[in-house]
Amino acid sequence: MGGFFGTISKSACITDLFYGTDYNSHLGTRRGGMATLHEGIFNRAIHNLENSYFRLRFEADLPKFKGNSGIGIISDTDPQPIFVNSHLGKYAVVTVAKINNLDELQKELLDKGCHFSELSSGQASQTELIALLISQGKTFPEGIKLVHEKIKGSCSMLILTEKCIIAARDKWGRTPILIGKKDGAHAVSSEPCSFPNLGYELTYDIGPGEIVEITADKIETVHEPNKQKQVCSFLWVYYGYPVSDYEGVNVDTMRYTCGLKMAAKDDVEADYVAGIPDSGIGMGLGYAEGKGLPYRRAIIKYTPTWPRSFTPANQEVRDLVAKMKLIPNRHLLKDKRVIFCDDSIVRGTQLNDNVNILYGYGAKEVHMRIGSPPILHACPYLGFTASKSALELITRRTIKELEGDDSKDLEKYATTDSPQYNEMIDKIRKKLNITSLKFVTVEDLLDSIGLPEGSVCTYCYNKACPKGE
Structure with a gap:
């Protein structure tokens, strides 16, 4: 997916920019970038992160960055930030976006006489395409609104201008943008977990489609938020960091509530509950509380250096990562009936390997409780590499085995406790x-999030989305 961070201050900003961007690292693994503005000159660095950490890659670049304003990005798409010189002035831009009509928009812009200088994986850079659309407007807000009108998918962005930072959230608010403040500075980020250790206090959630101009002294809304929003539920389920709040809803609290709700409906008997690190822990604690069972750390994550198990492009590497990053505790597993809580099952790669190891270490029973509904659809709105293709999903592969067609009766398979749903879940259970x-x-998930x-x-669970999208 990706995440960004920007800051504008009355003093040098590079330390806050460096660490603030790094706090978005759990949102992506492919590329990182930073840009600052100093005396009218932009400085930039972009590095590949697939085999290294953001901090390690960028530490040597820090002395060259000067200035009081800057933006940074962890990107799973194209290299960013990019620089633009247009009738709007000089600016740098970063985006968290998924553009499903990229080819169509590229042709439209080429036909108007625009040209593309950036390429990413053989395609036009989507960030450059967004910048070209912005530059079609007479003002930044007008250009950003054109982006929101033209693209099919989603787009949130930060723009570093010679006067301010402009933050614009996707028109449906699918991804969050939050603003923090401290004396003499503002910061804006995809992840509010970047604020506390840098001294910022979360002060404002940018609304869907809202455009905000940010200086060291103030924030000003230059385009009001849309009334309707569709925030991605998977932010709370998986991507969000436990201490983060989106729309005022804390990630770990939501996961804990999900665990409580599942436990209240579950009659399974076991010796204890364990969460699969990291994003299954909050749910596991809630489940244990709800069932009145002890919580034990039966699986430990060795190190955060292992990337998300579905992120590497190569399936063989994904399988290796899924196996290597978690270590079971043999002492706690032997002869035990264990309820394991996890955030989701996407491909089934990680779970398949881990379950076999758990039995090999002596577990008597392995009960899995999942903190999201079954994922049946590839996401058309966000760049979740987990779901590029429906047939990569274990649910759709299972439906194909049952029906001979992975798209048959999907509405019935999405309905909890329908005959089709129960047959699919049981077949996945046996397979794993x-x-x-x-x-x-879905009902308990939405109730746990608690938004209107x-x-x-x-x-991704039931194909529910706004009309007209």
Whole structure:
């Protein structure tokens, strides 16, 4: 997916920019970039992160960065930031976006006489395409609104201008942008977990489609937020950092509540509950509380240097990562009936390997409780590399085995406790060699998030999304 960070201050900004961008590292693994503005001159560095950390890659670049304003990005798409010189002035831009009509928009711009100088994986850079659309406007807000009108998918962005930082959230608010403040400075980030250790206090959630101009002294809304929003539910389920709040809803609290709700409906008997690190821990603690069972750390994450198990492009590497990053505790597993809580099952890669190891270490029963509904659809709105293709999903592969067609009766398979749903879950359970398997319902997920009805996107579970998208 990706995440960004920007800051504008009355003093040098590079330390805050460096660490603030790094606090978005869990949102992507491919590339990182930073840009600052000093006396009218932009400085930039972009590095590949697939085999290294952001901090390690960028530490040597820090002496060249000067100035009181800057933006940074962790990107799973194209190299960013990019620089633009247009009738709007000089600016740098970073985006968290997924553009499904990239080819169509590229042709439209070429036909108007525009040209592209950046390429990413053989395609036009989507960030440059967004910049070209922005530059079609008479003002930045007008250009940004054109982006929101033209693209099919989603786009949030930060623009570093010679006067301020402009933050613009996706028109449906699918990804968050939050603003923090401290004396003499503002920061803006995809992740509010970047604020506390840098001394910023979270002060404002940018609304869907809202455009905000940010200086060291103030923030000013230059385009009001849209009334309707569809925030991605998977932010709370998986991508969000436990201490982060989106729309005022804390990630770890939401996961804990999901665990409580599942436990209240579950009659399984076990010796204890364990969370699969990291994003299954909050749910595991809630489940243990709800069932009145002890919580034990039966699986430990060795180190955060292992990337997300579905992120590497090569399936062989994904399988290796899934196996290597988690270490079971043999002493706690032997002869035990264990309820494991995890955030989701996407391909089933990680779970398949881990379950076999758990039995090999002596577990008597392995019960899996999943903190999201079954994922049945590839996301058309965000760049979740987990779901580029529906047939990569274990649910759709299972439906194909049952029906001969992976797209047959999807609405019935998405309906909790329907005959089709139960048959699919049981077949996945058998395939993964699990004693029992249950998923949180869409209703309980939405109730745990607690936002008003219709404001959370559940497309990947049941294809529910705003009309007209």
